[in-house]
Amino acid sequence: MGFDQYHEPPDELPAATRTFARLCASLTEEAEAINWYQQRIAIETDPEALAVMRDAQGEEFKHFSMDLEFLLRRVPAWREVAQGILFQSGDIVEHGEEAEAEAFEEGSAGAAGAYEDGSLGIGSLKGASR
Amino acid sequence: MNHLLRGHAPISDIGWEMLDEEARERLAAALGARKLVDFSGPHGWDYSATNLGRTTPLASAPGEGVSGRQRRVLPVVELRADFELSREELRDADRGADDVDLEALDAAARQIAVAENVAVFHGWDEAIVGITECSPHEQVSLGDTAEHYPRQVAGAVERLLCSGISGPYALALGREQYRRVVETAEHGGYPLLEHLRKILEGPIIWTPGVRGAVVLTLRGGDFVFECGQDLAIGYQSHDADVVRLYLEESFSFHVATPEAAVALTP
Numbered sequence: 001m002g003f004d005q006y007h008e009p010p011d012e013l014p015a016a017t018r019t020f021a022r023l024c025a026s027l028t029e030e031a032e033a034i035n036w037y038q039q040r041i042a043i044e045t046d047p048e049a050l051a052v053m054r055d056a057q058g059e060e061f062k063h064f065s066m067d068l069e070f071l072l073r074r075v076p077a078w079r080e081v082a083q084g085i086l087f088q089s090g091d092i093v094e095h096g097e098e099a100e101a102e103a104f105e106e107g108s109a110g111a112a113g114a115y116e117d118g119s120l121g122i123g124s125l126k127g128a129s130r
Numbered sequence: 131m132n133h134l135l136r137g138h139a140p141i142s143d144i145g146w147e148m149l150d151e152e153a154r155e156r157l158a159a160a161l162g163a164r165k166l167v168d169f170s171g172p173h174g175w176d177y178s179a180t181n182l183g184r185t186t187p188l189a190s191a192p193g194e195g196v197s198g199r200q201r202r203v204l205p206v207v208e209l210r211a212d213f214e215l216s217r218e219e220l221r222d223a224d225r226g227a228d229d230v231d232l233e234a235l236d237a238a239a240r241q242i243a244v245a246e247n248v249a250v251f252h253g254w255d256e257a258i259v260g261i262t263e264c265s266p267h268e269q270v271s272l273g274d275t276a277e278h279y280p281r282q283v284a285g286a287v288e289r290l291l292c293s294g295i296s297g298p299y300a301l302a303l304g305r306e307q308y309r310r311v312v313e314t315a316e317h318g319g320y321p322l323l324e325h326l327r328k329i330l331e332g333p334i335i336w337t338p339g340v341r342g343a344v345v346l347t348l349r350g351g352d353f354v355f356e357c358g359q360d361l362a363i364g365y366q367s368h369d370a371d372v373v374r375l376y377l378e379e380s381f382s383f384h385v386a387t388p389e390a391a392v393a394l395t396p
Contacts, residue, residue, distance in 0.1 A: 014158060015169075110143025111136040113150060117172060118134045119360040120154045124169030125161055126348070129333050 011129050016074070016121040023070050030064035033057075073116045077103050133175055134364035139373055141365075145220045149363055152232050153239050153377065157361055160243035162337025163250035166300050167383070168350055171357030179203035180356045180382040206358045207257045209245055210378040211238035212366065217373055235375075240338070242361070242377050247339035250355065250383050251302065258383050261353060262344060262393035267293075272342055272394045276310035276322055279343075284329050286345035286392035293389045298332035298348050304340040304396065346391035353390070356382045 005025040010018060037057035044050050072079040084099025085092065115121040131137040136146065171177070185199040192198075213234040223230045253260030262269070267289050272282050287299055303311060311334065314322040326334055332348050346353070358380035366374040385391075 014154070110146045111131075111139065111141065113134075113136065113146070113362070117174065117359065117362070118132050118136060118364075119172065119362040120150055120157065122154060122157055122161065122164070122361055123172070123357075125158060125164040126166065126169065128165040128335070130336060 010127070014122065015124040015126070016115070018127075019123065020071065020074055023067050027064060027067040027071065030060050030067060033060040034064060074121075076112055076114070076116060134362055134378075136363070136365050139365035139375070140217065140368050141220060141373060142224050145223055148223050148230065149215075149232070149235060149375075152235055153361070153363055156236050156239035157243050157377075160240060160336075160338055161246060162243075162302055162335045162340070163247045164355065165333070165335045166302055166337075166346060166348065167250060167353035167355045169355050169357060171381075172360040173356070173358050175359040175380065177206060177358040177380070179205045180354075180384065182384070204356075204382045204384055205257075206356070206380045206382045207249075207254065208378065208380045209242055209249075210376050211242040211245075212374065212376045213238040214372045214374045217368070217371060220373065235377075238377050242379070244339035246379070246381075247337050250353075251337070251340050251344055259385065260383075261346065261385055261391045262341075264385050264388040265391050265393055266389050267392045269393045269395050272307060272396060276307075276314040279307075279311065279322065280325055280329060282394050283326055283343075283345055286394060287329060289392055290345065290347060290390070295347050295352075295387070295390045296349050297330070299330040299345055300332040300348050301326060301330055301334045302337040302340050302344045302346070303334060304342055305336070305338050307340075307343050307396065308334075308336045342396040343394040344391055345394065352387035353385055354383065356384075358382075 005021040006013065006018075013021070034057060037053050037060065041050060041053050041057065044053065072082055080103040081096075081099045084102060085095045088095050113119065139146075141149070180203060182202050182204055184202045186202055188198040188200055190198075215234055216231065219227075219231050248254070249258045249260065251261050253263045267286075270282055270285065272279060283301060287297075290297075290299065311322050311326065320328070323334060330345070337344075359378065361377060361379045364376050364378055366376055368374060
């Protein structure tokens with residue numbers, strides 16, 4: 001079993017951060033799968049094989065989107081930046097700069113808390129060593 | 131703004147971050163039960179009951195030729211610890227003070243963590259049946275000195291094995307018992323802490339509120355802590371001098387496998 005998603009000792013990380021790391025790793029894997037299918041579809045000539053791969057890639061779109069939504073729900077500042085960029089017409093970079101400025105104008109999550117439900121995000125601590 | 135009403139508190143963003151971080155640190159150290167049982171959720175403040183999959187037959191029916199059953203659920207409980215902080219101290223935090231008096235928050239964090247541990251391990255009248263309350267195993271005394279602990283812990287592990295409960299196992303220790311273990315330097319060539327870990331093949335968890343000790347399996351599926359609202363700081367009221375806050379959570383707890391734990395009394 002690999003634990004490559006951790007850059008700090010897992011024992012020292014809160015459970016919510018470990019869950020966050022797992023979903024980040026999953027998001028990366030889904031993006032890679034979308035990329036692989038995109039390349040395979042680009043060169044495949046068999047219509048039946050193409051249909052299968054397009055269906056499979058659709059699954060990865062769903063998985064990627066669910067992972068992303070989970071992560072955005074856990075980090076209000078990320079969500080706020082994403083809301084300023086995603087599904088907007090116009091200049092992507094311009095939207096990005098504006099969204100970043102708006103999200104971090106006040107500097108911190110403050111009364112909203114770091115987690116969407118206002119909790120401390122402690123969750124499970126199973127796996128702690130003492 | 132949600133039910134915690136944090137946005138109404140006269141507390142700056144810096145202040146809230148400081149309070150949340152302080153509470154998180156204090157709670158994570160003391161929430162021993164969460165280090166040992168399965169955790170489900172959080173399901174939100176509006177989550178009210180855990181499905182048990184069981185029913186109770188109803189004595190009467192609303193019509194001829196029919197019968198009825200009522201679903202049984204386990205209602206979540208709300209646990210809350212109130213505290214108040216000096217607004218002058220919070221203003222000093224905004225100025226950059228690094229020695230802000232948060233003793234009241236620390237005390238509330240200790241209280242609610244201990245209460246959660248007690249509810250999980252020893253139950254809560256009419257609300258929660260704790261692990262030691264429903265364990266069918268005979269409760270054995272740990273004894274007065276830590277030198278006897280390995281024998282009692284090994285005996286508990288053997289009883290779990292006899293019941294078909296596989297490991298790894300863990301040991302939840304009350305405050306006094308934990309202190310005795312860590313201050314006992316050696317036992318049979320090993321530090322006592324290491325000796326016990328070898329017997330358990332699992333962790334030894336400081337669990338304030340536990341009376342004595344509990345040996346339990348960590349294999350999963352035996353003890354379920356279902357969280358509605360996870361621990362959070364909410365706002366109650368304020369005046370010119372103090373702001374009144376609270377720590378709160380909602381949860382249910384149930385034991386699926388009563389024989390998966392052995393209680394060792396002080």
